[in-house]
Amino acid sequence: MVRILDFGLATQADRDATTSLVQSDPQGTIAYMAPELLTGSSLRPISDVYAIGVIFYEMLTGTRPFSKLSGLPLAAALMQSNSDQWPWPDHLPFSLRQLVRLMTARQVDQRIASMQEVVVQCNYLAALDPPSLSSMSLDLKSLKLAALPDPRPREIDWQQWRKPIKRLALLAAVLLALFGVWYSQPYWKQISANLQPYSEAQEMQNGLQALAYADQQDRLDEAEQHFQKILSRSPEHAAATASLSLIYSFRYANAGQDTVWLQKAEANAQRALKLNDFLALGHIANAKVFSLRDQYSQALAELERGLALDPNSYLAWNLRIEVLIRAKRLDEALQLASQAAQRFPQERLFPEQLGQVYALQGNYKAALDAYDLSIKLKPDASSAYIASAQIMVKQNRVDDAVNILQAGLKLRSGAELATALGNVLFGRGDYVGAVAAFESAVSGDKGNPNDDVGWAKLADTLSWLPGRSEAANKAYDKARALLQIRLNQSPSNVDLLSRMALYAAKLGDNTESLSKLQRVIALAPDNPEVQFRAAVSYEILGKRNEALSALAKARHLGYSSKLIEAEPELLVLRRDPKYLQP
Template sequence: MHDDPTRSFDGPVTAPAGLPPGRDTWGDFRLLARVGHGGFGEVYRAWDPHLEREVALKLLLPGSVNGEAEYSAILREARALAAVQHANIVHVYGIDRHDGRVGFWTDFVHGKTLSVLLEAQGPFGYREAALIGLDVAKALSAVHRTGILHRDIKTENVMREEGGRILLMDFGLSALPQRLTGIAGTPNYMAPELFTGHPATVASDIYAMGVLLYHLVTGEYPARLSGITPAEAADAIGKRKPLLDVRPDIPEPFLKAVNMAMEVDPAKRFGSAGHLAAALTESLGASVSDNASGPKAGPAPRRKMLFPAAGVAAIILAVAALAGMRSESLRRWLHLAGNQTASVVPANVSDEFLKAQDLLQHSYKGANLAAAVTGFQQVLQKDPSFALAEAGLGSAYFGQFRNSRDPKLLDQATEHIDKALQLDPNLASPYVTQARIAAMEGHTSLAMQQIEKAISLDPHNAEAYGSLAEIYKANGRLNDSFTALQKAIDLAPDDSRWPLRLGSYQFGAGNLQEAVRQLQSAISLAPDNATAYFDLGVVDMQLDKLPEAKANLEKSLALDPYFDTYQTLGTLAELEGRFSDAVAMYRKAIDLNPNSYETWGNLGSAYLWSGAGKDKTGQAYRKAIEIAEAERKKTPEDARLLGELANYYASIGNKTQSSIFVRQSLAFSNDDPAITYRAGETYEILGQREKAIPLIAESVTRGYDLNEFQRSPELASLRSDPAFQAALVMAKTPKMITMQTAKQSEPRSITNGKH
């Protein structure tokens, strides 16, 4: 849960600091390193032997909990907290007593606390602080609904995980010892009423949130309250430094949110964490120039309207005449950009702007995004006040970021989107891009509000509905995502992106025939889109239409020789039993991307079944293991990666490592049928069919690809095993599966040559 590097668990572990000599355990847990300590106890990085995973173990000081009544109260609260599932909360797994100490264990989060980040980089910008506060407030709201309080919100208890997710730690539990002594919290964050003996409440948690936000944007506290008497605390709070005096550049909505959270009178604070979250969301729509007390910027340049009283249709015709262009092109542009009459395309840049917009719409070609960036930049050189060009540039930079994950590109996208809204706050398209960025960062509520804003400004914006579908899908609302995408298709029937995306979503939902229909529609609109042919080829494979799949994948390859297309053609060749062809495809994929452990693993499998010999097979599997082990250090709980490692180790005869990883993959799998299937296949390779049968039967009955199962040479013997057929009956398989006869299998690996 703290700023510790990952380490191996294979060697001897010396007793961590703070433990008596020779002590390196607590109950069944192995204590690997002490990573934190304070007045309540100590935090250890520990190994849970039951789940075979790393955890953060918090041990309260001896004597902190006295008697069964106190322990029962703590246990009830821990159980209530463990039941709360929220993306911004560190999950509690258990609580127990050993050796006279109460301890509880949670996820071990690899990241940095806000206090560490604040010390390293200085005060945060208000937007970043508001986004962090929004996530913390959402987490706080989720737990308040269960009747639990936090009591110790501070920068040390908020973690930014590697990858950017914000996590609030130690809900309720961090303050257990303080609670029992009547003291709740860290003095600099404590609400005034707590100093006079009043109990902690939702309002006192809200106050601490206000201090947290203040501290993030200033690096200071509104009042220093540590080590002073209640009377001195009241005086210090009355003289606290206003946020505006420290940061006069902060916009008014953010100031109001912080000040209201820190009201001395609890009744004047936000009524809930949800209300604070709403205020922070509102503040994210503000610019620095909104601050009435700070320096005022002049009014944003507004484009002169040719026909102020005209409707959209009249303006389309007017601009078409002015620019010498077809009205159809402008209609398409207005659908893309948001058809607000305040932002008419200037005649001197109309051709360049529409060309850049067209490149952005056809960004499935890799070079088009870069060309769109150049096009929008050229437009802005001629007309720096053209808001729609700023919006287009921001969207293009975001597209490049999605492809490369270069953080500089995300910063550039945000910068140009903000400029677009400063030039014209009534544009829909910048809000769409803001929503996509927020959704990518996990800020679902903010993303939804920004999409709603875009749609309110332009109810006919296909981009908004396409992005709304992305948000719905990310939150498991598949039917709503289908509806939103159909709306986008209706609004922009000539835009191939929406049927392409709908086809992909339908495929993910198992609606294969509808996926085919949508993907064929996308191809008819954009016959040069390699992705559409690729997706259609994958759907054909699921439908067991292998010749059609091969034709579509080869069309995709001709348009864009992407490594994943070679990889998929290799898989197709294996399904058809053409193992030498599979080897050739995987080799070509590796030439394009030599760092894919999956491709090396697939190559090992193809070598094995093609009879290439155990030297080549072993080299491929060992290369897959080398790459996958390096990845495991970055993502030690990736169930799919662990499952692949288990399979590779089994294939080279390392039963010990394979058994460890297959159990771990199942522990982290969240019942994913693909991971269950891979685990079953691994157990079959290990010769443990009694474990393989129930896993394979479960995955097949839950919808795992029947084609792969029926054609897999690994599972030929298992398919005909009466015990497996009985397991299918027990699992109530929804469809008949044609069994293939084969000999009973023996353990298979390249070391013994058994297939």
């Protein structure tokens, strides 16, 4: 009789199946499925080793691991435990236990690599005579297994330490250890992280938790470290690849739409889908790329696929609302955000999106109430504080805007909140306070020292203070150097080019500024931001007619009059009769 064993590796490939939403998920008995399969990794032969190891365990102990659990609780238990923590009978020989442990190691790199090696190890066991095999005292020397250290405590002969020479050696070792502890103090946090046992499931969970704070650059960096750590060990991990795509999409949106980030996001989203087309996170990442390219129908279609695979994915709900907002379908966005806020009452993103829709509709009171709820849910997030402050500035409540940003900074320092505070203080004319805020935004311990925009804002503000021109030029130099790195990667990015032209003009490099202006205007003649920066650059370079022409185009293309009036470099130009003409 032939018996077919289910190792948890079968996959339902019929996308049109209508019997269940979970038909597209990996099929099989969870108890025998390797932990990496439960977190989205692709199928590999080493997963067979795990499944056979579980069967061995069941044969030796009479029960499966976590036999009282089923479904998601069972999957969580298998992903969060090591097989050496499973209950083992005391009479079972240590090396026999070790064989099963090596076959069922949660970390793939610690598991027996192939079934061929399992066969070799089993042959050693099979070579033993039956009495020895069934005996409670198995001959361990006859087994050639890669055994772990015996966990039983060993007795130490303390008599040997009474000898003078060994006492001196021990004293020297203690002194050396104490010196090492003192010297390594700045690196304790990193050392502690490196000593933690690697857990793929834990790294994935930590990465997704950090990704929920995508509005904060340092948390985005933290999330990337977790996902890269997974991929360094499992290069074909679909979920980590999809998460990396989302990180690159956020970097694109947060960093002036640098196309290099969007290209990386698209490449990783496509790779994730190729690795596992039935992973909801892959379709969500692909939808994010479509949304950033303003391809809203394709984005919504991908989100439908993602929600079919995982109806409770808050990331899919969040992105679906975002797409509707970007597509100006505000009524639909408002309805969906209200549903999501009820479905995910502890998630701060949905009240924040409600506030965003209310603000676009001009309902500022409702928007502030929604942002306040988001802050209460996650006080250490940044975006709700910043959005609330922007509404308060529109209402001429500048002091209230300053207060709410300072309240956010008391809970958590960060470049985003510090930059927002600097902008509000600058608009109020408090240049000393704005300088302090911008310095915090680019500091190494509280902000982001690699943000060229932050350094440029600091330089702009310093130029308004007497005796700070040298410091302003140094800040512009820093901004220019950081921007050049990004421009080398994206030489045709109009946002980067127009800013480089402006920085060059501020530093008196007329030749470079004019060269960059000529190129960027040719690339994007209908971009209002480009025309505005060109106007400021031309005015600094002493080319008033060109500045007036570029500014007229910026206004015609819809550039904000308030932003034009707030630009200090255009103060003299705005008094020119040609500017005042309708």
